[in-house]
Amino acid sequence: MKLLTLIAAMALAPGPAFAHASERMVIQTLPTGWYMLGAGLAVAITALAIPFLRHLPKVRATCLFERPRLLPPGVTNWLAFGLFWVLVAVGLSGTPDPKENLLPLTVWTVIWVGMTLAVALLGNLWHDIDPWRAPVGLLRAALSRWLPQKGIGLSRLEHWPAVLGYLSFAWFETVSLAPSDPAHLARVAASYYLLVLILAVLEGEDWPPRGEFLNAYFALVSRVAPFWAEPRGDRLRIMAALPGWRIPTLPPLSVSAMAFVTLVLSSVTFDGLSETFLWAGWIGVNPLEYPGRSAVMGVNTAGLVAVWAAASALVLGAIALSLPGGRSRHVAGPLMLSLLPIAAGYHIAHYFVALLTDGQYVLAALNDPFGRGWSLLGLPEHWVSFGFLSTRSGVLAIWSFQFAVILVAHLAAVIVHHSVWRGLHLPQTLTAQLPMTALMVAYTILGLWLLSAQTIG
Amino acid sequence: MKRDDLKVTPTRRDVLKGLGATGAIALGGLSARYAQAQSAEPIRIGFQLHRTGIGASYGRWYERTATAALKVLNDQGGINGRPVEILFEDDGTDPRRGAEVVEKLVMQARCDVVMGTLFSHVVMGSAPRAGELRVPYLVCSEGHHVASGALNRWVLQPGITDVKSQVQSMAPFVTQNLGRKVTMVFPDYAFGHDHRDFFTAAVAAQGGEVIKHIAIPPTETSFTRYFPQIPRETEVLYHVMVGPSVLTFVKELGEFYGSGARPQLFGFIDSLEAVAIDSPGLEFLEGSHFWEGHPRYRQDDAGEHEDLYRAAVGVDANGASVTDPRDVSTYSHMFSVWETLFILKRAMEAAEYRGPADRQAVVEAMEAMTEFPEGLEHPQGPKLFNGRTHQAFGLQSISQVRNGRLVRVHRTAMEDGFYPDEVDYTTMSF
Structure with a gap:
């Protein structure tokens, strides 16, 4: 009863609301939709054009x-x-x-x-x-x-x-x-x-x-x-070598390694997703008065696992659709190597702002590791500063970097995919390429959307 | 330019020395008692800090302000001659974690008091634990939760006015200067509903009328379709949108009205706290009015204490960090940390605080306080403290955007923010 009263009191608690200057405020005013469209098209065209190339560049x-x-x-x-x-x-x-x-x-x-x-x-x-x-x-x-x-x-x-x-x-x-x-x-x-x-x-x-x-x-x-x-x-x-160029020479992924790679990809995806207004809406939480982690621990645990399951199912489903009749079973291991650049690229893009902000705290802590007022690195007081997150130029620079990383990662993934595909002597038909191409285009757009969507905090 | 013409900006150290001297003079008569203080053991203040989670950008400035205030306090001789320490502990802006942090600060770190919480839900989650642990819990939240009677005797909000008082005190200026027919645009949840309820009643009391309430779903990303609901006869548009869509809201509002006639705009700086008012997309706000808790831009009539406060916290005349003119502070809220720390000092000295056994005496001493004069300890302005409701009352500022800066055009009267008591904590047991 005490708990119920407390919850009711908290829900009704009259109080202020606090917005803050984040890059997500400024990025709402940037034409990010066009970037997503452009990146999606670039990945699609690359994926669909490659089968017409007689030779892919050799790994050198x-x-x-x-x-x-x-x-x-x-x-x-x-x-x-x-x-x-x-x-x-x-x-x-x-x-x-x-x-x-x-x-x-x-x-x-x-x-x-x-x-x-x-x-x-x-x-x-x-x-x-x-x-x-x-x-x-x-x-x-x-x-x-x-x-x-x-x-x-x-x-x-x-x-x-x-x-x-x-x-x-x-x-x-x-x-x-x-x-x-x-x-x-x-x-x-x-x-x-x-x-x-x-x-x-x-x-x-x-x-x-x-x-x-x-x-x-x-x-x-x-x-x-x-x-x-x-x-x-x-x-x-x-x-x-070019980024990702060595991947096709790797041994095929085992089932457990496939699970690991999809988990790496989907955990960071979920980290991004769980901060969006969309997710908050799905789980019935008002993102403007986010209740904190304790209130969403159960549903976010389920979400993390669900996103992993969904990502695994989508990738395996796309591979199965590419090669109908059970032929995909033996090629999933090698083909899923193409997820590696996406996983690495999305990780870098997703955490880039954290690197720029918390990275400053790292340097500040090294500057004065024992809180004695030292300045070992010569950093002045109040050196940690986030002004770049609220300027158009700063946010545009961050977005451009993230956009470039996501695009390069997906283009590398497309090329790796085709390289592995050819190495396995699989049919070079358009229909065989469509499922994975659609998935990669969708993930390109999803990645960029997650980086630009409205987020809590 | 001659070298002599260069303005020398005082260093932080100089400023702090100056503050120390000011404090020493102000405290002159008390110094003898300080010297007799029996224990040199530091007084430990636990600070419940929104270091991570949705409150993190406020937490950064709260930490900075608290650290600056602490230096001034210790340079003045601490509390009762004892040095003071602050232990910052991250609550993740989460109520459950908040309660854990209160417990950790009191039980493990042996803090004498806990202070500093901003977000209402963390206050609501932590206050019961503070009550159980019988530790003074001083919040800097602006919420009406303290004065509403929802909490307990150990919780006080002496360093900042509450939202009910703030909203209500805007009504006289708005109806007398901007217009009497008001349309309110607000996010459709508790925060927006507070503004809706408090302001609608206050405008009616002033003889004006809120002719339309437009509630916007919290997850909305585009607002154009709501603007046609604004009645043509609207004289004042009261807006309190918050969150990452604020720039979009203002931009689309500007596109809706274009360069034609528009109602007067009145907003709360909460929408744009820590956001540069000259940010791209905010041009439409030129000429509009805002509530400010503490004017972000240094006003021409600012007193010495205002300059000392800015210098100590490391904030320039535009309310931004001295190291980065684009890093705008949470200026309308963070003074509360500074002021609360000095109120705590006064209360602990009045209670002749020696250790945790005197915690109750600190609360009683604070309840007995009535007035905090404007000055170094209260740079935001004078305050009256209501010991029964545990809530401070003060002066609010109304600023107009002129040439991309906020210029104060009105300061409310103390009584504009008064409302009947809703609780008497002094009748509750400890």
């Missing part, structure tokens, strides 16, 4: 230069290991303000947003800062006598543990009540670290790249990178 990676390794292998991993536990300590005992505490800033901005961008551009940098790699190697060497010879059977589960890990992570980020609370995040991060450490020690060093979600995620995203490093002895060859 160029070696830009070679350089010696600067540090022996493992050093950066040990540094990352140390830094991780320092950050956990900062999360537990530092300021509770999530925009000043370096743990949430590192997890949500530096790693989740910044690292994805870096890996999508420069290859799998995560490999060098993976905080498990070095201690797992050391512990396995030290404990080899007692460890099971063939692991504990986790490898047989392929990507499924990573799917579970990623789903939990996406829920924690998008749905849970306080993902940025430093102490809470520290406990969650430390628990997850220890769990993976134990499993990897028992199973072996080869398990995390497939079974641990961060390793699996960055390994997949790195495949779209136009630059990457290839080790050759104690030297590194710095390579370059």
Whole structure:
């Protein structure tokens, strides 16, 4: 009864409403519909024109230069290991303000947003800062006598543990009540670290790249990178190719890897969708007096899973429609590789504003890590500033970047799709191309719409 | 230009030194008592901050204002000679999290009081927990929830007027200067309904009439189809649209009227808080009037305390950040944090606060307060405090958009905002 009274009181609570200057206010005045139309047409024309090309350009990676390794292998991993536990300590005992505490800033901005961008551009940098790699190697060497010879059977589960890990992570980020609370995040991060450490020690060093979600995620995203490093002895060859060009050379995705890729794509899509007025309307919430996460936790949990299911069904359905008569079963694995550029591109576009805003908090926190009034980076007081989100030029620049990323990602996806298609010697008919083309055009438009729609907050 | 001609802007440090000196003079007679303070243990103020969630853009400025006020407060000698700390804890602009944060601040961080909440639903969700924990909970929300009697004795709103008082006090100016036949356009939910109800009644009391209510669904993205509902005889169009469609609303309103005759426009700055008034698409607002809680642009008659406040918070004469002229502050609301902190100081000193056992005495001391004079501690203006309803009353500003700036053309009288008490918290038990 007390709860009912409280809810009734809250619903009737007379109070002010607070708008704020966000880029979503200014972007409402930009002709974003034309951009969506243009991008959709560009993707459609590309997809429908490619079958008429006799040859697709060959995959050619160029070696830009070679350089010696600067540090022996493992050093950066040990540094990352140390830094991780320092950050956990900062999360537990530092300021509770999530925009000043370096743990949430590192997890949500530096790693989740910044690292994805870096890996999508420069290859799998995560490999060098993976905080498990070095201690797992050391512990396995030290404990080899007692460890099971063939692991504990986790490898047989392929990507499924990573799917579970990623789903939990996406829920924690998008749905849970306080993902940025430093102490809470520290406990969650430390628990997850220890769990993976134990499993990897028992199973072996080869398990995390497939079974641990961060390793699996960055390994997949790195495949779209136009630059990457290839080790050759104690030297590194710095390579370059067009974005996504290496994808068709990858082995086909297993069922669990397909689930992982669709989850990556749909979780970020849901993060965007769940902030829109459209979603608020669907779940019966007034977006202008958004009740907060606690009130929508159940429905958003269902939404996250539903969007994943819908995205998987749509992709598999489009592939099945392309190749009727059960022929699609064996080609879904290779064909779904074409989702990788879209997943990476949408992630970068979706979090771009967060990078520009929360990225400032990261620098401000590094400028004065202990709140002592220091200025290690020479940043002045009140340096963090969001004025660019309320100017037409600022918002147009952000939108143009997002538009370019989405368009390039989808064009790369179309080309990857055709490249894989040809590699499988599948029929080059227009009807076979239509379902996936329609899906990619729809996703191009959806992605841009999510980036420009009215959002809560 | 000679070097000597260059204007030297005082640094923040200079300003704070100046503030410290001002404070020291003002407090002169009390300093002896400060020196005798028995404990040097800091007083800990828990700040429930909208750091993430829909309140985040307000939270950023609330944090900035609170931090600035805290420096001034400590430079003045703190509270009862004890230094003061503020612990900012993110409530995610969520009521359940808000209640958790109140508990965390009180039980784990051992804060003496909790303050700073803006969004009404977070106040409503947190206030019961504050009551259970028997901790003073000072909100900076502008909501009518405190004065309506919906909360408990531990909740007070001493640093900002409530929306009922604000809306009602606009009516005399509107009917006497802009017109007596009013059409109201508002979003169709509690916030818009408050404006509809409070203002319609207030206009009638002034002899005017609201001739049409146009309620817009909250998720609307285009408004053109609603404008033909505005009656031709409308003399004043009262608009309180909020959310990401505000620029679209104004732009389409401008397209609807074109360059022809239009009614007078009257709005609440809540629509455009933290939005530059010279933003593209807002040209149609030139000449229109707005309620402002605290004039965003420095007015020609601004006193010294106004300049000191701006300098301390790091806001320029246009209400924007000193580091970025496009980063407009939430100027009409954030003063409440500053003022609340100084009211808390006065109450704690009056209660001779020593520790959590004296929390009740702080509430009683605050209830006994009646008047806050305009000055460094109250840069927005003088206030009267009603200890029975736990709500402050003050002066409101009506500003006109002139050349893309907001210029104050009227300041309401204190009594314009009065209404009969709806509760007497002092009769409630603690």
